[in-house]
Amino acid sequence: MLLEKWTTLRTEDIQLLAEELEQQQIPFIAQLEPIADFEELLTFSEANPTPVDFTPQHPAWRLESVAARVIEGIAAAAHEPLTEFGYRELARIVLEHTVYLYAYPDGEPRPRLEAGSALALVGGICASLPQSELWRLAGFGRVAAALAEVTPAPTDSYLTLPIDVAFSLANEQNLPILASAIDTYNAVLKRNVTLKNRFDFPLSDSDFFEALNLNFPGMETVKAAVLVDDIPAAKTAYTAFRQQFLKDFVGGVLNPDAPLLERSDTYTTAKPYLECLLRLSIHPTPAITATTEIGIAAHLFPEFQGNEQLGQLALQRYKWIIDAFFHADGFHKDRTLRAQTEAIADFARFLRFPSDGQTQALQMLLEKLLATCIHLSQPDCSFPPLGPLPAPNFDAVELCAIADSSFKCPDTTSHALPETDCYVMRDNWQPDGQYLFFDAQPKGDSQNADISSLALHAHGRQLATGTVRVLGTTLTVSDGLDTQWITTPAFDFVEKWCQAAAVHHKRGIFYLKGEYFILHDLVLGVEAETLEQIFYLGGRIDADAGHTWTEDARRSNLFIGATDMTDLTVALAEDSVIYRRKSESPAVLNTLLFPMRPGVKAHPTISDIEVRTDADVLGTGFTLVLPNTTDTFLISDDGLAEMSAEDIWFVGEYLFLRRDASGGVQFIMLNGRFLKVGSEVLTDLDEPRESYMRM
Incomplete structure (x- = not known):
């Protein structure tokens, strides 16, 4: 994984984490005992680069495997002296694995618990990096959700110790911890931790403004009000900022979603919108819709401190979604028109916003999905029965309109x-x-x-x-x-x-x-x-x-x-x-x-005809008599065979033969090589052809 391409992390961030690990002064992590040494972790990393896509079919990239390597790396940093190069490589490996865990939370409860604890742990260790806030929020949120489904036994120290260290480390540094996480942690694991910095939903006014980049252009009045703790004035100034921003923003958006913009044009509407965004970053489900909402919100909230990080998260998840949710033939793996059309609508909404070259693959997928639906559509533009529709009487013309396209008949x-x-x-x-x-x-x-x-x-x-x-x-x-x-x-x-x-x-x-x-x-x-x-x-x-x-x-x-x-x-x-x-x-x-x-x-008048062939061949034949033509079919259900009927001699698997009133003959052979009608040999091929015709 190239961190600079798929994340907001840069070389200096890797170096900063490496320096902190080298000091070996991070509290509590010494409780984690390494099983393998750093050289083994480095050798694995060099042979198995961290994938951008979620790859659970590969044992090494299941959530529990990735989480185990993160914890192993942190333990190695606490117990094993490394060279400057070693700490830098260890920091890179930990960050790559963390980005993977942050992007892909799907799995069974126990692996999700391991992944959440590793993510929360890194969020405490990397507190100097701005990305750590969203990692920590997601990690603790996922721990809380998993603990509600699985209760570790007292002997499951490999599960509970990283969780204990993550909570202790964050609390010691006075870092915000999700309230639902500490409540579930205390209740399920029988702990009695009191938080120093409790973070909760819905956001308080102060939490909301702390999440914003007050130095963002246009936020000067908001910043001035926040600095003197004048929250009413800050709300008024922020509403003015949002309305002006959206007014300027709409000009650069293709077919803007008016209801969506209205949901973020004042402090009163923007605050719950941001809360929903943060919740989605913890649990991005359903996958396509959640990723779309995260990507759109990253465009709509440039003043949010984590907007670039969430924008990159959406792009990374889209890359995975393209292969994970769709067949190469252009249809959703759920095999329902509802899933297909909802995905088209989501992709179209996201692609209305200005983007760079990283969305090219998504644009190509959208066009392919839409073309597939047009191919499936019936002559009246309705759809055939293939699972539920998104709405009654929904058709291909309406779908094209949703995708900002028009119905064009394929070639x-x-x-x-x-x-x-x-x-x-x-x-x-x-x-x-x-x-x-x-x-x-x-x-x-x-x-x-x-x-x-x-x-x-x-x-x-x-x-x-x-x-x-x-x-x-x-x-x-x-x-x-x-x-x-x-x-x-x-x-x-x-x-x-x-x-x-x-x-x-x-x-x-x-x-x-x-x-x-x-x-x-x-x-x-x-x-x-x-x-x-x-x-x-x-x-x-x-x-x-x-x-x-x-x-x-x-x-x-x-x-x-x-x-x-x-x-x-x-x-x-x-x-x-x-x-x-x-x-x-x-x-x-x-x-x-x-x-x-x-x-x-x-x-037509339908009549069976006798087919003469070998005893071990199942051959059937019939004729269709129409006003001006007679069509004859010979079919072998045992592959290529020699068959004859009436005055026809055929070597192949499937024959359509048409004779008109004037004596003209047309034919189609499937897996055939020889055809004789009466005394005339119509075709005699050296090898059977998948299809051969004279029409």
């Missing part, structure tokens, strides 16, 4: 979020375009939970939402089989595997752009399994011989057709239809989703 249509496990298929960006959202993440851990879900929007309205499940099983994402995603101007294809102990499920979706969708579900198990597809349609629904369709005279409609009626039941409910097939493994169900524009009633 591409279909889009994949592979880490989030969501896929969007669309043919264009027009309001009457076709759109399918596929959420491939299994829902919940109970039996009969949905394996995946979809939402279909076409020709001006949402036509259906749907789910698929294997009854009696709990399926999770398969670790051994990758998701396949292909997008081209002519078609999209996605394939996703899920698994349970003895059951595997695969869903493939093929989209012929501008026309229709084919759902291909495969279930593999040791016993008979029941596959269930549910479609929520709304409005009037009719069904016949495995086919279902909606009937809305003025709006678009949807035709759903299944192939192979063996063991298939179709059940209609008030606003939904359930396709259910119970059969021995392997079980396959191919389903057509055919959107129809308003007034259109014609739909």
Whole structure:
């Protein structure tokens, strides 16, 4: 960690602490006995630079590990004579670790207790550094919160001794100690410490003015009143300062948040605002919102003594947030639109304030998050079902306005979020375009939970939402089989595997752009399994011989057709239809989703065809007869295979073949290399291609 980049600490601060440690006159710290010597600590530090980001997945950078090294370093300073270089390096290591602990308080109660005590301890040792005030406040505040959750045993001296030393050291130096911390400390650890300098919330008038830099430009009248202890005059002068400052400040802010500025334009409003800021610096949760509020307040309160320190804290935490809270595909790891949009709103609010190059990564993330939401949005700009929304009927246009942007259609249509496990298929960006959202993440851990879900929007309205499940099983994402995603101007294809102990499920979706969708579900198990597809349609629904369709005279409609009626039941409910097939493994169900524009009633005729292939290959085939074309599908669920049907000979995994009335042929092959129709060889490749087409 480069202290000069990520903190307000400078080389002279490191030197000052080194000189104080060298004197070995800091009271109470001699009670801490070192386990290792300084050379071991230095060797570790040289091999493992302190990270800027919170890295709890690395054992060395968990809170308890970092806290232990801080205490070890302080103990070494009290017991081990070092060279001038040694004290300087020890000071640097302690300060780097302290900055890490201050920025990242998240964890279980016991590690948080260790980290809080180390932070409070350094806050007493580094009392000559201005940064120590916020470290000490946060350290004691976090100790109080952790002690409310965990009670150390009498034998846990490794936990309690640093806490005792931290309180004794701060009290001996007459440093402010958070009142809630001493009360909890005395109650939980059965101590009887009386504070010399008690710091409490809400702030007293004198505490508030002590927290300000009275030498800040424009604060001359405030300073004069404080020096003669004329608090009413100081309040009046401070209100005048705030109002003039905000008046000048607004000119440099893009789309200023008026309510936010009003909450800090007088002494009466600024004082509780500063109190909230100090509380957030102790417990910055929820992470993104708290970091944003800290960063904004650092801009709004330049007269606060710790404003630069808090500004750097926000930037450091933002760097961690970018990787910790978001997938590389641009969506929040919570997988909810509420979390995504709230983060966008927070980032946009912070970035309205003037900043330097350190916010460039955050600006890029904001643009990426917004672009991801636009890709997810349906043709009417609403969002598909992906967790709760921040408000009813919230849409992409409103989100863009919050982010001080405008809705701009991307250059591409279909889009994949592979880490989030969501896929969007669309043919264009027009309001009457076709759109399918596929959420491939299994829902919940109970039996009969949905394996995946979809939402279909076409020709001006949402036509259906749907789910698929294997009854009696709990399926999770398969670790051994990758998701396949292909997008081209002519078609999209996605394939996703899920698994349970003895059951595997695969869903493939093929989209012929501008026309229709084919759902291909495969279930593999040791016993008979029941596959269930549910479609929520709304409005009037009719069904016949495995086919279902909606009937809305003025709006678009949807035709759903299944192939192979063996063991298939179709059940209609008030606003939904359930396709259910119970059969021995392997079980396959191919389903057509055919959107129809308003007034259109014609739909394809679906017929199964016999597929000839090897005995160990599961091959299925069917045709869709439309007014001017006949489409044929051949599908192998055993990878690349040789298949034939009617006059077609195909070597591959997935084939779409279209023949029109004039004899023209178009085709799409997935993982294919050879195709012959009648006597004509349409393609003969040396190696299979992921996709190959003539459209």
